[in-house]
Amino acid sequence: MEIVYPRVAAIDVHKKQITVAVRVPGEQVGQRRQQVRKYPTFYSALREMTGWLVAEQVTHVAMEATGVYWRPVFHALTEADGLEILLCNAHHVKNVPGRKTDASDAVWLAELCEVGLLRGSFIPPAEIAAIRELTRYRKKLIEERTRETQRLHKVLEDGGIKLDSVASDAIGVSGRAMIEALIAGERDPAVLADLARGVLRKKIPDLAFALAGRFADHHGLLCRLHLTHIDHLNDMISKLDARIDEAITPFATQRDRLKTIPGVGDRAAQTIISEIGVDMTRFPTPAHLASWAGLRPGNHESAGKRRKGTTRHGNPHLATVLVEAAWATSRTSTRLGARYRRLHRRFGKTGGKKAAVAIAHTILIIIWHLLANDTTYTDLGTDYYTHRDDPETRKNQLLRQLHDLGYQAQLTALAA
Structure with missing residues (x-):
């Protein structure tokens, strides 16, 4: 495969030791020179490791998100200028079976990084x-x-x-x-x-x-x-x-914007900002943010048939506060409240939780637009769906529902 990043490094992180693999161009065209070193996780050793990467003119460093042990390594790397750090989901970069050593894990991660196959996780500013x-x-x-x-x-x-x-x-x-x-x-x-x-x-x-x-x-x-x-x-x-x-004072403007959304209070707005930040350029579209949060409907298609897809595992802290906001807004006379009740009717008596997750997804989409466009939320009203639907179609639907319940109704239009 084509080499996208010629000078890369990858780190296999553990509690007491890290294994670092560096891959850079070799002496001849098309060759790759590879070095593997091990360091203890004391901060002085991590700074020594960072100095070695800078000396090798490494531009991209990849490592797996291993518990909390990646954090001191990450902080040591951020002290050097010119290093782009890719913190990867361990499930996305599994090694080939039968080659499980610390050195092979680091080399495998470096090989994926140099051909551009790794996608870094979202790391918020300090x-x-x-x-x-x-x-x-x-x-x-x-x-x-x-x-x-x-x-x-x-x-x-x-x-x-x-x-x-x-x-x-x-x-x-x-x-x-x-x-x-x-x-x-x-x-x-x-x-x-x-x-x-x-x-x-x-x-x-x-x-x-x-x-x-x-x-x-x-x-x-x-x-x-x-x-x-x-x-x-x-x-x-x-x-x-x-x-x-x-x-949160430096982000008071964004917090107040989020509080204009029904169901989002002061504490919820603080939690949302702490989880996704205020710069939406990290998430190109609202769908990217919803997928990262684990609130976007899953896709499961095989042989041309679409099966039921559940939401992915995302950020549980963000998903929890958004679902709580959805339950709060379900009792309000707002467009979101009307949407919850509309979805609840569609999903049936036991569809309350499913409707709440759908409203949490809607709230997250609204949040992306508010933060990306520096605007506040304007509610469309609890009668939004009633006005949007064709009145004649809606009337006939209600008459059919009354008929199914055993009633015969005659309607008289109100005077204008």
Whole structure:
């Protein structure tokens, strides 16, 4: 095959060691000179490796995305000017069976790179990558807080306290006061129920039944530990929120544009920016972005027959927040909400999740246009599809539906 990049290198990355293969032109025309070296992954050794690549006048460096171990290698390479780094999906560059060594993996990757068969993954700029790490850790803490809250509920259930069966938020202001009283030794259901605040006081009789149990001292100790952990997680999340708000300031304009989309709030906009950045030139079309995110319908065609294609594995962090935004917008009187309900009817009673993924795909397409064209979202209205359809056709369709349900209807036009 034709050599596209004459001076390339490829790195097989592991935790403690990397194997580097360099392929450059040989002494004679058409020949290739190849060298393979191994380095430890200490930063000084990585800088030495970078200096060797610069001395060999390498222009393109390829390596697989191996856990988090590629990151220090990548950062060392970015310190040198003139190196284009291709971070590749390991599933896309599998070696030939029977040749599995670190050196052969590096050489194989270099051979693919020199003929232009590798496609690099999206690597965000440093300021976007910093926000990404913060938002992803915030999500982990929120998930951990949810798990800790569930553990607290299990302790209350074991003690016969059915607080979450009456109160919608068992650790809200009222629920927290009741749990604190239980920990302090109070066992009288009437006294505990009287701690309710606001609208929950209307449920005091039910609370008295729910708070009569077999709550023991060891239950109190466990509840105290769970509440302390939840408070600690809340404090950590608050600190992360403040730091993310500060880091997102340079991209406040893009964040505010995204918030004009129904279902996309402040936190969702921050997560979206942290995952895809604000420069859409990396994704030539909206379809490229949707495919990268794993929200584009899959293709499965063989022998001229098209079969059901599922979405690909993409960016789970981005897909999750977009699906959450889709569920939020499904309850709004907007064009996206109308589209969700339209798709839900088409997919059937169990098609809610499928419709939500389709709306998430639509939201992502809108995001690409907003960021690429520096504009804000203008909603077309909940009656967009009604006005777009032919009124006579729509009327006949509704009449047929009423007829199928056993009704005979006569329509009278409203006065203009």
